[in-house]
Amino acid sequence: MRNKKSAPTMKDVALEAGVALGTVSKVINGLPVGEAYRIRVEEAIRKLDYHVNSYAQGLKASKTYTVALLIPNTYHPYFSRLAYQINLSLLKRNYRMLLCSTDYDPGLEQEYITMLQQNKVDGIIGLTYNPNLYIEESIAFVSIDRPLGPHIPCIASDNFAGGQMAAEKLADLGCKNVAFLRIGSSLNNEPNKRKAGFENGCLARNLPYTLKILQDGDSVYEFEDFLREHMHNGKLDFDGLFCVTDRTVYDVRKILKKMGVRVPEDVQLIGFDGIRSFGDGDYICSTIVQPVADIAEMCVELLLQENMNMKPPLVCLPVTYQYGGTTRE
Amino acid sequence: MRNKKSAPTMKDVALEAGVALGTVSKVINGLPVGEAYRIRVEEAIRKLDYHVNSYAQGLKASKTYTVALLIPNTYHPYFSRLAYQINLSLLKRNYRMLLCSTDYDPGLEQEYITMLQQNKVDGIIGLTYNPNLYIEESIAFVSIDRPLGPHIPCIASDNFAGGQMAAEKLADLGCKNVAFLRIGSSLNNEPNKRKAGFENGCLARNLPYTLKILQDGDSVYEFEDFLREHMHNGKLDFDGLFCVTDRTVYDVRKILKKMGVRVPEDVQLIGFDGIRSFGDGDYICSTIVQPVADIAEMCVELLLQENMNMKPPLVCLPVTYQYGGTTRE
Numbered sequence: 001m002r003n004k005k006s007a008p009t010m011k012d013v014a015l016e017a018g019v020a021l022g023t024v025s026k027v028i029n030g031l032p033v034g035e036a037y038r039i040r041v042e043e044a045i046r047k048l049d050y051h052v053n054s055y056a057q058g059l060k061a062s063k064t065y066t067v068a069l070l071i072p073n074t075y076h077p078y079f080s081r082l083a084y085q086i087n088l089s090l091l092k093r094n095y096r097m098l099l100c101s102t103d104y105d106p107g108l109e110q111e112y113i114t115m116l117q118q119n120k121v122d123g124i125i126g127l128t129y130n131p132n133l134y135i136e137e138s139i140a141f142v143s144i145d146r147p148l149g150p151h152i153p154c155i156a157s158d159n160f161a162g163g164q165m166a167a168e169k170l171a172d173l174g175c176k177n178v179a180f181l182r183i184g185s186s187l188n189n190e191p192n193k194r195k196a197g198f199e200n201g202c203l204a205r206n207l208p209y210t211l212k213i214l215q216d217g218d219s220v221y222e223f224e225d226f227l228r229e230h231m232h233n234g235k236l237d238f239d240g241l242f243c244v245t246d247r248t249v250y251d252v253r254k255i256l257k258k259m260g261v262r263v264p265e266d267v268q269l270i271g272f273d274g275i276r277s278f279g280d281g282d283y284i285c286s287t288i289v290q291p292v293a294d295i296a297e298m299c300v301e302l303l304l305q306e307n308m309n310m311k312p313p314l315v316c317l318p319v320t321y322q323y324g325g326t327t328r329e
Numbered sequence: 330m331r332n333k334k335s336a337p338t339m340k341d342v343a344l345e346a347g348v349a350l351g352t353v354s355k356v357i358n359g360l361p362v363g364e365a366y367r368i369r370v371e372e373a374i375r376k377l378d379y380h381v382n383s384y385a386q387g388l389k390a391s392k393t394y395t396v397a398l399l400i401p402n403t404y405h406p407y408f409s410r411l412a413y414q415i416n417l418s419l420l421k422r423n424y425r426m427l428l429c430s431t432d433y434d435p436g437l438e439q440e441y442i443t444m445l446q447q448n449k450v451d452g453i454i455g456l457t458y459n460p461n462l463y464i465e466e467s468i469a470f471v472s473i474d475r476p477l478g479p480h481i482p483c484i485a486s487d488n489f490a491g492g493q494m495a496a497e498k499l500a501d502l503g504c505k506n507v508a509f510l511r512i513g514s515s516l517n518n519e520p521n522k523r524k525a526g527f528e529n530g531c532l533a534r535n536l537p538y539t540l541k542i543l544q545d546g547d548s549v550y551e552f553e554d555f556l557r558e559h560m561h562n563g564k565l566d567f568d569g570l571f572c573v574t575d576r577t578v579y580d581v582r583k584i585l586k587k588m589g590v591r592v593p594e595d596v597q598l599i600g601f602d603g604i605r606s607f608g609d610g611d612y613i614c615s616t617i618v619q620p621v622a623d624i625a626e627m628c629v630e631l632l633l634q635e636n637m638n639m640k641p642p643l644v645c646l647p648v649t650y651q652y653g654g655t656t657r658e
Contacts, residue, residue: 066427073413075608080409084402087430091437098395099428101416108420247607275607278576279404 008048016044063122067303068098068112070126077275078290079127082144084279085296086125093304095122106130116140123303129185142303144295146189150313153302155295156190158316162288163197164204166242166270169321171205173268173328175240178207179230181223181252182244183214190316191244194272198242210238220251227255236261239268246271249285249326269326283324291317336392337377345373392451396632397427397441399455406604407619408456411473413608414625415454422633424451435459445469452632458514471632473624475518479642482631484624485519487645491617492526493533495571495599498650500534502597502657504569507536508559510552510581511573512543519645520573523601527571539567549580556584565590568597575600578614578655598655612653620646 010028014021017040026033027041044050067090074080083099090097098121102108109130116124116139123140126133128148135141137151147154163180170178180198184191195211202209212226230237236259243249249271253263263269264286274289276282283289294317302311323329339357343350346369355362356370373379396419403409412428419426427450431437438459444450445468452469455462457477464470466480476483492509499507509527513520524540531538541555559566565588572578578600582592592598593615603618605611612618623646631640652658 069428073608074403074416075406075410075413077404077406077409077607080406080412080608081404083409083412083428084404084430087403087428088432091429097428099398099412099416099426100420101413103417247610250606250610277579278406278604279402279409281576281579 008050010050012048013041013044013050016048017041062119064120065094066096066098066121067300068100068115068121068124070100070102070109070112070124070128072104072127072129073101074099077279078273078292081279081292082127082296085293086299089296089300093300095300095304102128104129106132109133113139113141125299125303129189140303142299144299145191147314153311153313153315154190155298155302155315155317157290157295157319159190159193159319160197160200161316162272162290162319163194163199163242164201165197165319165321166194166272166288167198167201167207167209168205169270169327170240170242170268171201171207173240175207175238175268177209177238178202178240178242179210179212179238180242180244181212181226181248183216183218183220183223183248184244185216191272194242194244220248221255223248223252224255224259227252227259227261231259234260236267239266241267241269243269243271246273246275246285246287249287253285253326264325264327268328270321271324271326274322283322286324286327287322289320289322291319337379339379341377342370342373342379345377346370391448393449394423395425395427395450396629397429397444397450397453399429399431399438399441399453399457401433401456401458402430403428406608407602407621410608410621411456411625414622415628418625418629422629424629424633431457433458435461438462442468442470454628454632458518469632471628473628474520476643482640482642482644483519484627484631484644484646486619486624486648488519488522488648489526489529490645491601491619491648492523492528492571493530494526494648494650495523495601495617496527496530496536496538497534498599498656499569499571499597500530500536502569504536504567504597506538506567507531507569507571508539508541508567509571509573510541510555510577512545512547512549512552512577513573514545520601523571523573549577550584552577552581553584553588556581556588556590560588563589565596568595570596570598572598572600575602575604575614575616578616582614582655593654593656597657599650600653600655603651612651615653615656616651618649618651620648 010024014024019037023033023037024041027038069086071079071083074083087097100112109128112124115121125142127144135148135152141152143152143154145156180195214222243252249269256263261267271285271287274287275284298315339353343353348366352362352366353370356367398415400408403412416426429441438457441453445453454471456473464477464481470481472481472483474485509524543551572581578598585592590596600614600616603616604613606613627644
């Protein structure tokens with residue numbers, strides 16, 4: 001890696017400070033030493049970026065400067081952007097990234113956890129849909145989107161705020177009757193909050209709403225039945241739809257086209273994710289954008305942070321609205 | 330990794346065959362031994378999948394079962410699909426993949442080559458645009474799309490055949506006057522052959538054609554000037570366009586829409602790559618599809634193959650045409 005240095009040792013600190021090894025040990029362990037010595041040692045620790053905990057951990061195996069990313073795949077544009085940003089955040093800190101496209105295989109996930117236990121990687125960042133994943137408390141693991149327990153930091157977009165933002169945006173855009181369309185895992189994951197936030201926003205703005213929730217494995221064409229049931233006199237009952245992901249917007253647009261309902265003239269659509277053509281081009285629809293670069297930075301920061309006694313169990317990062325052609329603005 | 334076994338040693342072969350170590354050594358080195366012994370050793374070698382070369386290399390450091398992938402980024406859909414498929418091909422063989430999004434940074438590329446020289450990875454698969462990359466002859470490196478020298482296998486789609494296929498398809502679809510639109514690196518890379526194949530196909534079918542070649546850094550809107558120059562009486566001179574990538578099709582469609590030219594009614598468009606919505610959905614345009622899974626398999630196969638005295642310097646894999654809405658069929 002670029003400019004990679006091996007982690008500084010207590011000996012390096014002693015050399016840098018010009019003091020005996022025992023003096024460094026005393027400072028680290030909070031034992032009394034002369035004030036001038038303490039200052040010199042502390043300056044050396046800062047200068048060398050020596051991490052006290054790596055000493056305190058004593059027998060911990062040497063670092064690999066490698067972090068594993070477990071992600072279902074890298075071809076879905078949200079996952080591919082996430083993999084890219086996490087890779088950047090790690091490279092910036094002179095860490096390498098092992099990529100494991102799990103294809104939702106729990107076995108693969110568990111294997112990487114074993115690698116971590118064998119000190120073959122320093123930590124894992126995982127986006128997992130495995131409800132039975134067992135992760136020990138002491139393990140360096142950061143989860144994306146799904147809370148895995150109070151000892152595993154979970155990083156997510158502020159999904160509740162995003163749902164609320166979508167409802168308020170549709171209200172601002174003049175919608176009078178809206179619906180929320182959702183398909184996906186029923187696991188207790190963060191995106192579930194999109195619905196709750198949306199309902200909350202609709203209630204706050206006195207906006208009538210309907211929910212249509214499909215499960216994983218259901219056909220997206222059940223949305224077609226739902227929408228056709230809500231056609232009266234050649235007109236859709238809804239003038240606004242909030243879709244749980246941009247992919248759902250994409251599918252629903254195809255259905256609406258077939259039904260002769262125009263977007264955004266007859267009905268305005270807002271998605272969630274912030275998918276862009278070719279990864280960095282136009283937004284493919286009006287959408288609540290997940291802050292992928294911030295999610296990546298936060299994951300890496302929390303994973304590698306050694307001087308923290310308590311890591312935040314859930315971090316929600318702010319989302320934004322972006323126009324992408326499926327709303328009036 | 331799943332079912333990972335350490336590589337079998339000569340000792341394992343001797344045990345399996347029930348012969349002395351010296352007998353195995355003789356067989357491996359082609360020295361005379363009794364026929365029955367030779368057969369037993371050869372069977373044990375096959376059964377254990379023992380690789381003779383790993384013995385012959387003698388002092389070679391132990392394997393890491395890790396391969397690095399150097400790729401500009403993972404957010405462009407072609408790169409993200411490639412990263413996914415290469416990851417799958419490696420996992421299948423119980424290899425891990427280090428991902429390095431180079432963002433076209435030659436320094437990062439060179440660093441991973443240094444890692445390889447230090448035996449921190451077993452090999453590198455690289456998609457690089459760095460014209461000055463120096464790779465030693467003995468190094469385990471496989472290149473995608475760009476020939477880096479006769480000793481580095483280069484894996485690519487059959488770009489020439491793809492260009493020719495596009496020309497023939499446009500001819501079959503009734504086009505009478507076509508153009509090739511290209512933007513991108515002028516490096517000597519495989520995609521350059523798309524143009525040559527296209528010209529060849531047009532000549533074979535007596536199809537008049539025009540070329541418009543932009544360089545990296547040129548604005549895609551120079552295509553707009555070009556197309557406007559070829560408008561006469563509100564009609565585009567061309568009824569077929571072959572674009573060097575699907576992304577170019579995307580950009581050109583926006584320009585044509587602005588100009589009031591309909592796709593595919595007035596002009597039919599064929600791209601190159603095979604990009605699909607959300608990675609596994611619809612093709613975003615009619616296109617020559619790169620066989621990404623085959624490219625990935627071939628890269629991994631050639632990189633890890635130890636029993637080959639001469640690796641193929643250039644492998645071209647067959648492409649296919651897929652309809653995606655920008656042609657009549």
